[in-house]
Amino acid sequence: MRARKLVYASRNPSESLRSRLAARGWHVEVVAGANEVRRSLRRDVAMGGLLDLSSGFDPHELAALAPSLALINVGWVALIDAAQRRNASVRQLIRDCCFDYVTVPASDERIVDSIGHAYGMAVLNEVPEEEREGRPETGMVGACDAMRTLYRLIGKVAASDVSVFIAGESGTGKELTALAIHARSARRHKPFVAVNCGAIPAPLLQSELFGYEKGAFTGAHRRKIGTIEAANGGTLLLDEIGDLPLESQASLLRFLQEARIERLGGQTSIAVDVRIISATHVDMAGAMREGRFRPDLYYRLGVLHIEEPPLRARGKDIELLAQYTLDRFRKEAGRRLRGFSPDAIAAMHNYGWPGNVRELINRIRRAIVLSEGGQITANDLELGDYVTLAPVSIAQARVIAERQALELAMLRNRGRLSDIAHDLNVSRATLMRLMHAHGIHRGDASADLAQELERERRAFAR
Ligand SMILES: Nc1ncnc2c1ncn2[C@@H]1O[C@H](COP(=O)(O)OP(=O)(O)OP(=O)(O)O)[C@@H](O)[C@H]1O
Ligand SMILES: [Mg+2]
Structure with missing residues (x-):
């Protein structure tokens, strides 16, 4: 023990x-x-x-x-x-x-x-404990199966030096994952450099990636080291790689094949040792079909693929992330906030989160500032329309509703049995039977529940 x-x-x-x-x-x-x-x-x-x-x-x-x-x-x-x-x-x-x-x-x-x-x-x-293990020390929150698979993958990928391609919807944590890989790799004491291929205008991208020599073009008053060279020894994240213009794709491919770069206007080629991670929310198969992305570059970039799970597929992690965000930003409230109301929790599970974790963080930060009660409600999150969900079959709906009511009452009352029972309008003995039926207890808690049952039994006998 x-x-x-x-x-x-x-x-x-x-x-x-x-x-x-x-x-x-x-x-x-x-x-x-x-x-x-x-x-x-x-x-x-x-x-x-x-x-x-x-x-x-x-x-x-x-x-x-x-x-x-x-x-x-x-x-x-x-x-x-x-x-x-x-x-x-x-x-x-x-x-x-x-x-x-x-x-x-x-x-x-x-x-x-x-x-x-x-x-x-x-x-x-x-x-x-088994869900905490393997979690990269980079502030990634989540314990669902998909995230645990991701942590394992990060661990494995970090130990090797192959190029990694991270796909996933916007705001799912692609950059965080790239950072986690770098932080766990042998390169962690060397630079981690990210370049957003979609944000830099095409004519400037070449000089941004490869750098230039003094006098390479009008206005090049002194030598500039490009992002690839700046990442030497470390990791380079090519973010939004799906938006990389075609002309830069050719020179990037050449660099990947030769591991050498030439600064614009330079005479010599320079050996650069970087680990490449690329990320995008763009559908790459479509981009290649439409001729916007070179397949030979795509296959070079993606020796290993990581798929970031969307937030709506992470189950209970939504609550974990919500609580984590509230803990992180609660001081912005300027008053005591006791967590989320049951309708907020229901709405967070029903909503589709197109902007994923980033959207969750933004909604909660806004709610922290704007909410007026002691708890953040569905309306504070601007998710008032998502509180109820259509049930499947009556029998399933009953089980789901019962479990949800139990979990919400436990959260609301911080596990105090008498208050939970009062909330749910059942006796404590019924409550404990329900908790057993739904498997809502574990390890030491079940020993305490058994003790509690025994106390109930004795009280009843008196
Ligand atoms: N599992 C997680 N735990 C805690 N915070 C997370 C997690 N995933 C993402 N975040 C946070 O969500 C925000 C978005 O993450 P990130 O920038 O890594 O996403 P992205 O997939 O690169 O998004 P985009 O496609 O918009 O560039 C960041 O503030 C990040 O810290
Ligand atoms: Mg990103």
């Missing part, structure tokens, strides 16, 4: 509780202030959190703690005293951020149980 980490935030930590936690396998870190809490938390693994409000934190400090309390991979349990239970802001904080609370005085056993349960729920929000 892996070590479970617990952050115990308290002004007056209890030694007996601490040793009880250690005996139950917790690696406990005791901290006293907001900054320490922030430093001790990780975003990528599930953790337990014990927030001892009864030991006295002032409102200012609690506000500073808010971003840490909002992390969905941390299962927070609050300790409060009887008076705090009537305090509106404490109640709000617990509802928003904690899986459970315990009123002190309480037995250490009760607190340890509750932490185990909260941690189990946080595990549900964690990206499983």
